[in-house]
Ligand SMILES: Nc1ncnc2c1ncn2[C@@H]1O[C@H](COP(=O)(O)OP(=O)(O)OP(=O)(O)O)[C@@H](O)[C@H]1O
């Protein structure tokens with residue numbers, strides 16, 4: 152059956168029989184509500200549970216989902232129920248997905264309507280597909296011939312149908328030339344056939360030659376994909392071991408079975424090279440799903456997923472909520488990545504929810520990482536997840552050698568950020584025609600601007616944050632609210648001229664230093680704020696991969712997943728940056744990020760080297776990296792978590808209260824804590840002013856709720872919040888289950 156986005160409207164029943172009881176269904180509307188609404192089903196409308204419908208809601212028509220039959224509607228409502236207006240011609244949402252929506256909503260406390268909305272982001276208001284017109288050569292040449300006309304005839308001499316505008320473009324003429332030829336009867340106009348159906352991926356298109364170690368892992372992937380049952384495998388392989396190639400074997404198996412697979416990626420920056428690798432392996436590109444799709448592609452992809460035409464989807468976390476016709480496998484690439492946590496609207500962690508969806512759908516889930524999250528590592532150690540290991544790099548490449556540079560002893564000169572030993576190493580790399588990557592996870596030129604005369608610091612008026620100097624854009628920018636102003640020449644406080652100093656480095660400033668040190672080298676700065684669109688980013692990453700850049704200066708955008716064949720040196724400019732900000736996961740994150748960025752080095756030829764510029768070479772994270780002792784790091788981190796009863800040995804939730812003024816936020820937070828139900832398995836900490844005390848003019852307080860591991864923390868919070876006063880005025884309350892950020 153083919154589906155389209157056209158709405159199918161029921162026949163209106165001209166004489167509704169008031170005595171006949173009408174069928175009633177409960178409908179979930181995609182707004183911030185948990186409950187469903189009852190609607191009556193007009194006669195002649197064939198409806199099943201899961202159907203996507205339009206219903207009147209207040210003064211609007213909204214897209215909604217039939218969530219349940221209602222066999223015993225409240226008789227008092229009988230005559231007041233509104234009718235379902237129509238049904239969309241798309242497959243009904245399956246029970247598996249509806250249960251998933253219910254589960255996510257119950258667990259995260261996000262309203263069911265908001266979660267359901269994530270399944271319906273199909274660009275529903277597009278209307279029918281536009282009919283494109285094509286032209287074809289049919290008649291005799293025109294009486295009056297011109298050079299332009301001749302070019303068109305030449306182009307169309309093969310007798311094929313071409314879209315009008317494309318024919319004009321290819322022949323290098325205006326559309327009016329084409330139209331003139333149509334008027335003369337030389338060309339005819341015909342509708343273009345609909346978009347071609349998607350080509351299925353071919354599991355045998357290009358099977359790789361596996362190393363013995365990879366073969367063993369690939370065999371486990373086959374077995375997993377054949378299971379048709381819930382199971383979680385951790386694909387635990389060092390950087391450059393070929394994890395992608397290996398999990399592609401599970402994907403190949405799913406393709407052979409004719410089912411669908413979802414591959415989740417933490418960032419769309421990663422998808423460019425990935426799409427190419429996928430098509431090298433399977434002969435076609437997979438379907439993409441992320442926020443950068445055009446509305447039409449979004450609509451087409453959504454439908455292709457829903458009707459099963461799209462077999463493989465590569466997507467960001469939101470792809471987890473798509474209405475797959477027959478999902479058979481979920482792969483979570485770089486499973487430890489914090490980008491999987493969504494922190495607005497519904498606060499969900501896509502890796503955890505992937506496991507939940509796998510459980511509900513009874514399908515296998517593959518978590519892939521070189522540095523698993525502590526939660527996943529514990530699950531692998533206790534045997535809940537199967538570990539499939541790839542302990543060495545593909546092709547006999549060695550793991551990079553890592554050294555710490557002690558900034559207390561070998562630091563750079565004042566106002567510079569590249570130490571002499573690192574500068575020396577970069578110099579050698581460039582001389583050897585290899586690439587070097589300088590990693591600094593800080594956008595812009597300098598994180599702080601201050602007046603040397605009076606000490607004034609430029610900060611945002613509505614956030615508790617300094618303004619970051621962005622020289623390329625020539626503005627001072629707040630990274631929290633987006634506010635920006637031109638960089639002034641005068642101090643607004645004391646009026647001193649040319650007194651402003653940039654304090655600390657960002658990638659733009661680093662590029663300045665690199666240009667001074669290595670004037671001959673070709674450099675490129677990669678940072679999310681400098682990227683206008685995904686295509687530009689992909690082409691820049693390609694330039695690096697093709698070796699047209701000598702020194703790459705980048706934020707975490709370049710840290711992950713990429714393969715740059717000529718890159719052998721990675722210098723981490725500030726290895727301490729992510730440590731010591733009071734975040735219980737700071738050590739874990741720093742370890743993962745640095746391991747990952749240094750893992751870009753030495754992947755294809757030569758030996759990779761990583762340098763860590765640090766003020767604390769004795770820190771356990773630095774020591775573990777230098778010694779390549781991953782196990783020691785996890786051992787000590789797991790022990791510390793267990794001692795503190797932090798996840799996965801206990802549960803955490805955060806309540807974030809914000810208001811236009813401080814007393815309102817604090818008062819409400821205190822009241823809330825006073826209302827917390829007594830429960831000995833729970834500890835309520837706070838309220839405390841948030842480390843980021845003000846964002847966009849809103850004052851923030853946090854409450855941290857800690858419970859034992861085996862405890863229904865969501866249920867506890869629901870009971871608690873049900874008894875709490877409603878948030879009024881400017882007050883807002885956010886619930887963040889399993890928080891990843893503590894700011
Ligand atoms: N069996 C194989 N045959 C040919 N090339 C391979 C094979 N296995 C891996 N490779 C190549 O080795 C490189 C590294 O593989 P891949 O990117 O999958 O590693 P990874 O384990 O995902 O690394 P990271 O965690 O650093 O992203 C890629 O260029 C990949 O194409």
Ligand SMILES: [Zn+2]
Pocket residue numbers: 611612613614616629630631632633634847
């Ligand atoms: Zn701001």
